[in-house]
Amino acid sequence: xxxxxxxxxxxxxxxxxxxxxxxxxxxxxxxxxxxxxxxxxxxxxxxxxxxxxxxxxxxxxxxxxxxxxxxxxxxxxxxxxxxxxxxxxxxxxxxxxxxxxxxxxxxxxxxxxxxxxxxxxxxxxxxxxxxxxxxxxxxxxxxxxxxxxxxxxxxxxxxxxxxxxxxxxxxxxxxxxxxxxxxxxxxxxxxxxxxxxxxxxxxxxxxxxxxxxxxxxxxxxxxxxxxxxxxxxxxxxxxxxxxxxxxxxxxxxxxxxxxxxxxxxxxxxxxxxxxxxxxxxxxx
Amino acid sequence: xxxxxxxxxxxxxxxxxxxxxxxxxxxxxxxxxxxxxxxxxxxxxxxxxxxxxxxxxxxxxxxxxxxxxxxxxxxxxxxxxxxxxxxxxxxxxxxxxxxxxxxxxxxxxxxxxxxxxxxxxxxxxxxxxxxxxxxxxxxxxxxxxxxxxxxxxxxxxxxxxxxxxxxxxxxxxxxxxxxxxxxxxxxxxxxxxxxxxxxxxxxxxxxxxxxxxxxxxxxxxxxxxxxxxxxxxxxxxxxxxxxxxxxxxxxxxxxxxxxxxxxxxxxxxxxxxxxxxxxxxxxxxxxxxxxxxxxxxxxxxxxxxxxxxxxxxxxxxxxxxxxxxxxxxxxxxxxxxxxxxxxxxxxxxxxxxxxxxxxxxxxxxxxxxxxxxxxxxxxxxxxxxxxxxxxxxxxxxxxxxxxxxxxxxxxxxxxxxxxxxxxxxxxxxxxxxxxxxxxxxxxxxxxxxxxxxxxxxxxxxxxxxxxxxxxxxxxxxxxxxxxxxxxxxxxxxxxxxxxxxxxxxxxxxxxxxxxxxxxxxxxxxxxxxxxxxxxxxxxxxxxxxxxxxxxxxxxxxxxxxxxxxxxxxxxxxxxxxxxxxxxxxxxxxxxxxxxxxxxxxxxxxxxxxxxxxxxxxxxxxxxxxxxx
Numbered sequence: 001x002x003x004x005x006x007x008x009x010x011x012x013x014x015x016x017x018x019x020x021x022x023x024x025x026x027x028x029x030x031x032x033x034x035x036x037x038x039x040x041x042x043x044x045x046x047x048x049x050x051x052x053x054x055x056x057x058x059x060x061x062x063x064x065x066x067x068x069x070x071x072x073x074x075x076x077x078x079x080x081x082x083x084x085x086x087x088x089x090x091x092x093x094x095x096x097x098x099x100x101x102x103x104x105x106x107x108x109x110x111x112x113x114x115x116x117x118x119x120x121x122x123x124x125x126x127x128x129x130x131x132x133x134x135x136x137x138x139x140x141x142x143x144x145x146x147x148x149x150x151x152x153x154x155x156x157x158x159x160x161x162x163x164x165x166x167x168x169x170x171x172x173x174x175x176x177x178x179x180x181x182x183x184x185x186x187x188x189x190x191x192x193x194x195x196x197x198x199x200x201x202x203x204x205x206x207x208x209x210x211x212x213x214x215x216x217x218x219x220x221x222x223x224x225x226x227x228x229x230x231x232x233x234x235x236x237x238x239x240x241x242x243x244x245x246x247x248x249x250x251x252x253x254x255x256x257x258x259x260x261x262x263x264x265x266x267x268x269x270x271x272x273x274x275x276x277x278x279x280x281x282x283x284x
Numbered sequence: 285x286x287x288x289x290x291x292x293x294x295x296x297x298x299x300x301x302x303x304x305x306x307x308x309x310x311x312x313x314x315x316x317x318x319x320x321x322x323x324x325x326x327x328x329x330x331x332x333x334x335x336x337x338x339x340x341x342x343x344x345x346x347x348x349x350x351x352x353x354x355x356x357x358x359x360x361x362x363x364x365x366x367x368x369x370x371x372x373x374x375x376x377x378x379x380x381x382x383x384x385x386x387x388x389x390x391x392x393x394x395x396x397x398x399x400x401x402x403x404x405x406x407x408x409x410x411x412x413x414x415x416x417x418x419x420x421x422x423x424x425x426x427x428x429x430x431x432x433x434x435x436x437x438x439x440x441x442x443x444x445x446x447x448x449x450x451x452x453x454x455x456x457x458x459x460x461x462x463x464x465x466x467x468x469x470x471x472x473x474x475x476x477x478x479x480x481x482x483x484x485x486x487x488x489x490x491x492x493x494x495x496x497x498x499x500x501x502x503x504x505x506x507x508x509x510x511x512x513x514x515x516x517x518x519x520x521x522x523x524x525x526x527x528x529x530x531x532x533x534x535x536x537x538x539x540x541x542x543x544x545x546x547x548x549x550x551x552x553x554x555x556x557x558x559x560x561x562x563x564x565x566x567x568x569x570x571x572x573x574x575x576x577x578x579x580x581x582x583x584x585x586x587x588x589x590x591x592x593x594x595x596x597x598x599x600x601x602x603x604x605x606x607x608x609x610x611x612x613x614x615x616x617x618x619x620x621x622x623x624x625x626x627x628x629x630x631x632x633x634x635x636x637x638x639x640x641x642x643x644x645x646x647x648x649x650x651x652x653x654x655x656x657x658x659x660x661x662x663x664x665x666x667x668x669x670x671x672x673x674x675x676x677x678x679x680x681x682x683x684x685x686x687x688x689x690x691x692x693x694x695x696x697x698x699x700x701x702x703x704x705x706x707x708x709x710x711x712x713x714x715x716x717x718x719x720x721x722x723x724x725x726x727x728x729x730x731x732x733x734x735x736x737x738x739x740x741x742x743x744x745x746x747x748x749x750x751x752x753x754x755x756x757x758x759x760x761x762x763x764x765x766x767x768x769x770x771x772x773x774x775x776x777x778x779x780x781x782x783x784x785x786x787x788x789x790x791x792x793x794x795x796x797x798x799x800x801x802x803x804x805x806x807x808x809x810x811x812x813x814x815x816x817x818x819x820x821x822x823x824x825x826x827x828x829x830x831x832x833x834x835x836x837x838x839x840x841x842x843x844x845x846x847x848x849x850x851x852x853x854x855x856x857x858x859x860x861x862x863x864x865x866x867x868x869x870x871x872x873x874x875x876x877x878x879x880x881x882x883x884x885x886x887x888x889x890x891x892x893x894x895x896x897x898x899x900x901x902x903x904x905x906x907x908x909x910x911x912x
Contacts, residue, residue, distance in 0.1 A: 001692035063685035078883040079687030083627035095675040103668030106718030114657035150565035196469040203793035207723040214563025242798035
């Protein structure tokens with residue numbers, strides 16, 4: 001029985017490790033500036049995890065193989081030991097150094113992304129989520145965001161973000177259901193929600209952020225690859241949570257400049273063309 | 285009677301009537317079995333729900349006639365709707381976490397064996413103990429009603445009498461919110477869509493009731509352990525199970541009140557128009573807050589407050605679920621390794637450290653919630669440090685096996701399985717605990733895989749081990765070892781096959797709580813894994829029929845057990861099988877040794893029971909000497 005258990009533990013360990021190193025399934029290719037650092041930290045961590053996992057399972061298998069009760073000799077007994085303080089100290093210190101070291105190392109991506117404001121000159125979009133729909137509010141030709149207030153929200157007349165029609169800077173503000181951002185330029189998203197908590201999630205960007213009603217949360221990042229990417233909601237928001245999908249277009253700077261100058265209808269039409277123009281990345 | 289008679293305890297004669305003996309019993313042993321039976325019923329419900337979820341994810345759109353009969357609104361034509369799926373997610377999580385992982389390990393085995401293992405005649409407050417079970421049972425009935433109240437016209441009509449917010453009929457089968465019930469989705473009421481009506485009220489009420497039951501239990505455990513240990517049972521001579529149950533009780537005492545408070549506030553938001561968790565200016569389902577009688581004015585609340593209250597409870601809850609499994613595993617490993625626990629003192633400190641640190645890491649569930657990014661750094665580093673006592677426990681389990689003479693009973697197999705799964709599930713905490721990596725990993729299937737392995741499956745393996753181990757003491761008969769071993773092999777391989785591929789899904793980015801992945805192209809490549817997981821789940825779930833059969837068959841037909849079938853050392857094995865009403869037939873045992881004196885050189889047997897007079901034990905008392 002001990003040998004069977006040992007072999008099964010080893011096979012399960014081997015298959016688990018193979019699944020991870022097969023490379024058949026992994027992160028989608030990154031498209032943001034901070035992503036390689038995050039992927040590297042993930043890689044270092046998963047190597048540590050893999051070694052610790054394998055060592056523990058192989059050790060467990062070895063113990064049950066070697067120390068099974070063979071019933072060979074009557075009076076044959078286990079080793080009488082209550083432990084070893086020295087070993088306790090050694091393995092406590094080693095794991096503390098490795099684990100806490102990993103934890104401290106793991107703060108750099110976070111700190112770079114979250115402890116600073118967006119750099120000046122960032123391209124800013126206001127994101128307003130609602131049950132099962134994304135709304136992206138751009139500043140328009142004048143570069144100024146029009147005033148919004150929940151009391152002006154009217155899904156019936158397509159004023160999804162509550163633009164104040166009396167505010168002159170609101171007149172030129174396009175609002176669309178897909179996100180367009182420039183490539184190789186810092187982007188700041190100002191995230192809000194109209195109803196419940198949603199979550200902004202583009203796997204290739206390697207970050208998530210909740211959109212919390214009653215709060216405006218700012219995040220910033222720099223995308224570095226032109227293309228069309230799927231945007232998902234990653235916080236349970238109700239019945240059609242699984243369908244709350246949109247797209248993010250990462251566009252050349254001149255394309256963004258042209259879009260920015262367009263009024264609502266033209267902007268929408270151009271977005272539609274661009275969404276058709278760019279294919280999704282091919283996933284293996 | 286022992287000289288150390290406990291004046292505080294009122295001795296009662298054994299009851300004679302059936303109802304006082306088996307139903308409204310104040311005997312901790314009967315209450316323990318009642319808790320275990322409750323958990324067995326609840327886990328069957330929770331497991332059936334996971335089966336349905338896997339069927340829906342792998343073979344969407346399939347017609348299931350039985351669902352049409354049971355849930356005409358949730359699965360019209362027998363096809364699961366998205367809201368049906370989400371209510372399964374919610375109810376599966378709630379039932380498993382509260383009514384399985386919190387009841388069986390603590391209320392079940394802890395209730396039965398803690399008093400016996402410390403040499404007490406009963407719990408300190410037997411009537412309170414009885415109440416804690418019945419309160420918990422009421423909570424379970426309410427959560428079952430929550431499933432059906434909205435999908436069922438008759439129940440819906442009855443509950444409508446409680447007030448407008450209880451009126452059913454939104455066309456789903458239960459509350460939607462996940463087991464975490466994040467506000468304001470859970471706070472807004474029917475206006476927020478299916479699954480937010482009467483069922484959600486009952487969900488909150490059920491959890492509040494459960495909190496009360498758990499608090500009563502926790503008070504009892506702590507008092508009993510501190511005041512009622514028999515002569516010679518010093519703290520450092522207690523079995524590690526008792527340390528685990530004690531620490532668990534302390535965690536429950538400090539965390540459940542916070543959830544109870546949060547639950548009451550949430551219920552007030554839902555039915556009394558308060559705004560603890562609902563901010564101003566919400567626009568939901570086409571209505572602005574305060575402009576319509578269906579959506580009264582809410583102002584000034586904080587959605588993140590709910591998350592803080594919930595996770596301040598929710599993270600210790602993880603340890604409430606798994607600490608008793610750790611205790612049982614240590615206990616069972618030593619018994620069948622025929623060796624003292626390696627590093628008893630270190631094990632006790634590790635349990636304490638895990639319990640203590642468990643209160644300072646709740647924010648790792650909230651890295652991306654919008655809370656301060658500076659606090660995320662503190663929570664992250666503290667979270668990684670919890671891995672240290674967890675690793676210490678693992679090292680000591682391996683140390684216990686080193687130089688052993690292992691007897692592979694079914695109980696031992698499950699205890700070894702616990703170690704394997706605890707490592708497999710716990711180790712990915714090193715990934716998820718890093719705020720940077722959580723940016724990508726949050727709310728994907730790697731989270732699902734991590735917590736299912738470590739707090740779900742490992743805890744359940746601890747309970748399987750405990751049941752196979754203590755069953756003969758509880759029922760006087762052994763469980764069938766052949767069926768038990770088949771049950772172990774299928775379940776052990778099965779859970780690896782279910783949960784390891786889920787890590788990969790998470791790395792690719794598959795979000796949790798999706799009823800369908802059809803909308804997203806980046807998830808298409810995962811389809812073979814989704815099907816693999818479902819097939820493994822179906823096989824593993826059906827293998828549990830063997831377990832249920834084994835339990836109920838063995839109660840009546842199992843091989844008769846003696847008083848100490850495993851040649852174990854602790855007090856429960858010194859008394860009759862099953863133990864008499866007052867546990868030790870009027871004579872409390874006196875303890876002379878530590879709990880795990882196996883393989884003592886020079887002793888006549890390879891085990892020295894805690895009550896053995898005169899036996900020479902070199903290091904004794906569980907001290908941490910390095911002696912071979």
